[in-house]
Amino acid sequence: MTQNQQGQIILLNGASSAGKSTLCRAIQAQIDQPFLQFSLDFFFFRGEVLPDRRDSEGPFSWPVMRPKLFEGYFNCLSGLLDAGNNLVVDYIVETREQLAALVQRLSAFDVFYVGVHCPLEELERRELQRGDRRPGDARMDFQTVHTFSGYDFEVDSTDSPEHNAEKIIAAWKARASSGVFQQLFREFTSS
Numbered sequence: 001m002t003q004n005q006q007g008q009i010i011l012l013n014g015a016s017s018a019g020k021s022t023l024c025r026a027i028q029a030q031i032d033q034p035f036l037q038f039s040l041d042f043f044f045f046r047g048e049v050l051p052d053r054r055d056s057e058g059p060f061s062w063p064v065m066r067p068k069l070f071e072g073y074f075n076c077l078s079g080l081l082d083a084g085n086n087l088v089v090d091y092i093v094e095t096r097e098q099l100a101a102l103v104q105r106l107s108a109f110d111v112f113y114v115g116v117h118c119p120l121e122e123l124e125r126r127e128l129q130r131g132d133r134r135p136g137d138a139r140m141d142f143q144t145v146h147t148f149s150g151y152d153f154e155v156d157s158t159d160s161p162e163h164n165a166e167k168i169i170a171a172w173k174a175r176a177s178s179g180v181f182q183q184l185f186r187e188f189t190s191s
């Protein structure tokens with residue numbers, strides 16, 4: 001498959017409750033090409049993928065299941081892109097090692113990496129209001145999620161999703177041929 005037949009990915013990174021999924025939907029609705037939304041949330045919060053039982057050890061050990069789930073999810077992203085699907089994806093980068101794994105897996109693709117910023121007070125307000133997220137997760141993400149790299153584009157999610165989607169799509173269309181993920185790939189493979 002040639003380069004231009006591969007799908008392209010717009011990847012949003014930000015804390016839990018920053019408004020990433022909402023923004024993915026707004027991008028998907030506004031963009032003039034088909035983009036699939038494919039989120040880890042679909043495993044955790046929709047559908048019936050994961051067993052309810054997640055223990056600290058034993059046959060249902062979450063510390064054993066979790067890295068395999070994430071690794072498989074990264075494989076799904078590259079599989080979908082390789083088949084020619086464009087993707088708009090939200091993710092919460094938790095560690096530099098996790099970012100390195102994502103960069104490695106997406107190294108062959110056109111990745112547009114977007115930082116979704118939101119003030120802590122607003123994150124916590126949203127987290128409390130939605131009621132389906134563990135209180136404290138947003139604060140924990142807030143302290144680390146934007147510390148691992150720069151971005152191709154950044155937005156403030158206190159602005160409306162529609163306006164941010166418009167800005168992201170315009171920036172994506174005007175993007176440079178080599179983005180932050182390609183720089184990161186060089187960094188990670190040379191260190």
Ligand SMILES: Nc1ncnc2c1ncn2[C@@H]1O[C@H](COP(=O)(O)OP(=O)(O)OP(=O)(O)O)[C@@H](O)[C@H]1O
Nearest residue numbers: 016017018019020021022126130157158159160161
């Ligand atoms: N621009 C916005 N202004 C006000 N509220 C918003 C905005 N964007 C999203 N929200 C609300 O914030 C909550 C979290 O949004 P969303 O599910 O998009 O966040 P998320 O970053 O994908 O979260 P998670 O990573 O936990 O899945 C939702 O209740 C959503 O309606």
